[in-house]
Amino acid sequence: MAGTTLSIAVGAPRANAKPVLALHNRRGEVVLWAKTSTNDLTAGLVRHEHHVLSALATRPPASFEAPATLGLLDLATGPALLMRPLVSASSRPAPADTVPADVVAVVAELATRAGVVAMTAGRWSPLGPDAPREATALLHLWHSRHRGPVPVGAWHGDFGPWNMRRTASRAQVWDWERAETGAPLGVDAVHYGSHVVLRGQDVRASLEHLRAVAVPAVERVLRAAGAPDTTADAVVDAYLLLVHRRFASEGAAEGTGAVLALAAHYAEVLRARPDPSAPRHPHDRKETEHP
CATH class of the missing domain: 3.30.200.20 (Phosphorylase Kinase; domain 1)
Known part of the structure; x- marks a missing residue:
């Protein structure tokens, strides 16, 4: 041509x-x-x-x-x-260490486009019959930790600054090959603010990042979507399971050791996350709670 x-x-x-x-x-x-x-x-x-x-x-x-x-x-x-191609006369950088308000709005709309189902946690399962054994064990762990209703919708699957541009009017989002329904609302917010960070940190640092960045971001998405923000910990744990499933399946299919190592890391972080269903030890209470 x-x-x-x-x-x-x-x-x-x-x-x-x-x-x-x-x-x-x-x-x-x-x-x-x-x-x-x-x-x-x-x-x-x-x-x-x-x-x-x-x-x-x-x-x-x-x-x-x-x-x-x-x-x-x-x-x-x-x-x-x-x-x-997506065309824009101007754009703003998309920060990777926080989840700004306009990004929260995108995640909330994306998650609710196909409708939202308030699903009992025990019924949620993103795994097929050929799921890796460790992913199945992690799903059982998720079910044991989270028992209440969890709002479920859609997610982009690889939503981050590397796949979007923020313009003066609205965001531009590309690379939709991972998009799927049946994910707890807010998992895209975890991916946006945490995926790159988790890949470069040990378990302890990953846990602190999820507590300080991912959980508050999910709470904001849930509120923007009109859903209770009390399921944020369940959403963060679900995200770790979803990404572990992806890395474990594709790493095994392609024989990629680095991808399998990432799957193992996400599994380790999920297992180390605090269990919200566990009874609190009396010594964990704040001083103001003591008589």
């Missing part, structure tokens, strides 16, 4: 890595993105993202904008998703 340039973006090696092609015009502007696939895992992700973007286009969200899909091509290597 005259006056156009094709480029290929190459990222860090990971289980879901795939070539992403960009078509540029003479001014260097991207006019088309093409996300391709190379194996069964990435083919499924590409097809799923096409389905999610098509659904978002039927009822455009108020607080964020997603790429417009231009179609799905069947190539010899697998499906390729064609997308129109």
Whole structure:
């Protein structure tokens, strides 16, 4: 095509890595993105993202904008998703260490778009019949800790500053291949403020970060969605389980040791999290509670 340039973006090696092609015009502007696939895992992700973007286009969200899909091509290597780029005249940096108010609004709208179900904690299960053994054990642990109703909706699955841009009017959010329903409200807020941090910290530091950053962020999302904020600890624990499930399944399928190590870390952090259902020891009470 005259006056156009094709480029290929190459990222860090990971289980879901795939070539992403960009078509540029003479001014260097991207006019088309093409996300391709190379194996069964990435083919499924590409097809799923096409389905999610098509659904978002039927009822455009108020607080964020997603790429417009231009179609799905069947190539010899697998499906390729064609997308129109998101364009913005100006943008603000998206902080990674806090969850700002406009990001809370995006998470709340995203989570409630498909409706919210107040599900008894004992009925929630994100695992299929072929789930890794440790993920099943962690789900039993989650059920033993959390017994009340938990609001369940949708989540982006990889919502963070690396997959969004904050503009003057609303956020722009891309990379929807991990989106799914059936997740406790607020898990995207945990991912936004904690995913990168947890990958670089030991268990003790991870626990402190979740207490200081993730739990308050989830409480804000729950209040914005009109749900009780008392389930924040259940949401944080559910997030750790969901990401462990992803890393364990994909690490085993692709034989990626680094991904399996991340799965083990998330499992360790979840097991070390405080159990809100456990009775408090008398010595744990504040001094003001003593006669």
